[in-house]
Amino acid sequence: MNRRVLLIEDEPNITEAIRFLLTRDGWQVVTHADGSDAVEVISNENPDLVILDLMLPGKSGMEILRELRELEGMEKLPVLMLTARGQSRDREMAEKAGVSRFMTKPFSNAEVLTAVRDLHAQATQL
């Protein structure tokens, strides 16, 4: 079973940390660092799961999520959103936009792993 995760994150160090974690958990990790073309990348890659940073150059994670949910077949794609902004409004907006899980940086590695596994399990059960 080849589980693929698309990580959209502009901080190279954080990208590296998550790639390390998920690779060891058996995921195939694809990364992308720019917001502007992120929606196309997601639909092209068609991953099992997306980890999306909120603050991205070019286009914000929130917009990407909204556009994604408009696309056919992308309504149920599990999306884990990460943010370094400490605003509760972001969580509400993200939930409205159809986020699967919302997580504030800094996170513990275990948290990320658990979230990713849960989301994937839910998606495959349905």
Place this chain on the structure above:
Amino acid sequence: MASLNVLILVCLGYVVLLFGVAFAADRLAAAGRSTWLRSPLIYTLSLSIYCTAWTFYGAVGYAARSGLEFVTIYLGPTLVMIGWWWGLRKLVRIGRSQRVTSIADLISSRYGKSNTLAICVTILAVIGVTPYIALQLQSITLSFSIFAEADPGSHYYEGASVFWVAAGLAVFAILFGTRNLDANERHHGVVTAVALEAVVKLVALLAVGIFVVWGVAGGVGPTLDRIDASEIGQWQVDRGRWATITFLSAAAFVCLPRMFQVMVVENDDERHLRTAAWAFPLYLLLMSLFVVPIAVVGLDLLPKGANPDLFVLTVPLSQGQDGLAMLSFLGGFSSATSMVIVAAMALSTMVSNHIVIPIWLSSKGRGAVVSGDVRSVVLYARRVSIAVIMALGYFYYRLSGGGAALASIGLIAFAGIAQILPALVGGLFWRGATRIGALAGLTVGFVLWVYTLLLPGIGGEVMPQSVLDHGPFGWGWLRPQALFDIAGLDPMVHAVMWSLSLNMAAFCIASVLSFPRPLERLQGAQFVNVFEHSAGPRGWSGSAAQSEDLMIMSQRILGAREAQEFFRAQTVEQGGRGGLPEPTPVFLERLERELGGSVGAAAAHAMIGQIVGGSSVSVEDLLAVADESAQLLEYSSRLEAKSSELSQTALKLREANTKLTQISLQKDAFLSQVSHELRTPMTSIRAFSEILRDTEGLGLEEQVRYSTIIHDEALRLTRLLDDLLDLSVLESGQVNLNRARGDLGDVLERSISTALAGWSNPLIVKRHFSNERIVLYSDLDRLGQVFINLIANAQKYCDAPDPELTITVHDVWGQIMVDFVDNGSGIPSDAQSMIFEKFARVSAEKAGGAGLGLAICKEIMQRLGGDVSYLSGKEGAAFRVRLPKEERAAM
């Protein structure tokens, strides 16, 4: 001997004649065939009610007692008629134009239609005139009693006769005096009857005089001899008394309600005064011609102790001339009745208009005026007033006992009435006279008159002798006949001097001190300038030249557009062209109404009058009216100012609120930025430290690599915290500047080496060292921090293959500017405005900074008093640091 019955019959017949004459005159007047009724002769004769029984009988008595002093009673009116003819004309003109009904009405009208003043004058008049009416009743009774004594067979009851006389006079006055309501519809019947009586009394007195001179004394020569021989010829003239009494009689002639009635109210034509000016003095001359002869002959003929007041009757009687005595009696009767009738009419008008009607109206409330019964109420009030006044006279006569000499009562009344004079004359000629002044003068004069003359004159019971001798409470200086210890004067002179002079003083002082109300001011102008006023009370006429003035004025009041529209509409209506109508009366009336809607009727009338003609109102009046409008305007403009102030405050509040919201938004944005900048390195640190901790069998290379990341991120955090702290210190203004002397070139040198340290491929810095030899006095470390930031930015962001930075120092008129220009592609123009904002990053590339550097530079330069800005238009990124002028230290 004439029997009393015959006398009574003649008397009744005479009264019936008077009724008939009055009735006929009224009928003629009603029929419009009254031209002869309106002749100046009738007017002059009606003025003769000045000569009452007091003058008819009393003058002879006066002469018998005090010699020629009686002449003063005739002298006063004569002087007024001849010397003050123009003043009377003014009085008549005002009376007619203002539709004045009585002297109280005139005074009240002049002082802003003040009813208080009218009541004061009315009360004064009633108090002054009631004894006078009593005097007339007394004279009639006395004359009756003379005939009664001469007719032993008759049964004469004095009290009853007085009562019937009073009642009869009241009926006459009511019948002919209250027929019409409007005072301007003159009482032709009464006036004609009075004129007839005037003829009777003149004829009677002349007849007695002729009889005495030629029938008793035996011609002019012997009469003069008798006069020389008698005491009258030896009487000394008391100048003070002469002047005083002449003045008093002159004042009374103008102020007496009955005189005002016939002279002003009943006046048909102003020109009648012209005739009266010579005819009335002539009448008075004829009346006084035989006074002295009758007195002298009477003193000679009659036994000692005979009442000289009745010589006019008793001398003919003693000579057996019953017919002559009868005529004489009719003369005295005429004098008394004409006075009483006119006085009662005048007083009743005052009492009903100023006392009864106001009380009735206030008791009835507002509804009464609307209903139609006002007219009958007014007539009824006048009739009752006449009856009451007559009753007052009757009771005064009964109570006083009728003992006092006729002349003294007359003089006391004169002095009382004269208190009106200052307010009257002042009102006619002095614009500054005010209501308060008139009230003050009247009150002071009245009180002093009562205290110094009326109370001491009435008799011992009212004012005890002790007060007369020692003053009230023993205060000698308040003795009624020696006020302020000025003793030795004749009581009459003393009283008149004090009451009138203090009256005038109070009037003038209070007038000067008080401020007239607008109505008072307008009325004052109408009164004082009555001759300049156009003949018609209303009705305008104007010339074309005035249209423009009217236009200008109207624009000020109505506003330019409304005024122009109104004028245009009126022009069209008149069939004319252009914007200016002919100032026809119709147009002027409409304009007045239009203006009246804005400024009030009186002001509108005054304003149009000012332009069109009748300059009855002066510019001062307009200004005064305008002042009051200005006060209103000021008030409303103050309100406006307040409301605009409020709206400005509201605007400011809104602005402040917007600013606060913006600041709050900025703060939120800043906080979330800070949060982001802090959490991002923290995330890396946490993630890798957990990896290092939890991952078993991690290779050495990876361990080194991950701990290096942790280290770098920790450094990044530290830098960020440093910048944040720096910025917050700078922004809060709590930064301490350590100014010191230093060389600009040295600062640049140090900055360059610091900024470029650690870079493997440092850019090339181009400098013009000769320009940098400038000594500064500034915080050199902070300045260096700015330079380092700019140089480091160039190092980080310059995208040229061979990056270069050119540093140029300009010195323009002592203003030092340091430019940092690199050879890269520069900052896109849309981003140039925001690069000095916090967390602003131009490119997406990570360059290690949090985006606070330029914000800090800007803060520092502002603290130092200079500036840092982006220089657009250069090829690469270009920054200019402007040092403040003082930064250059004196060499």
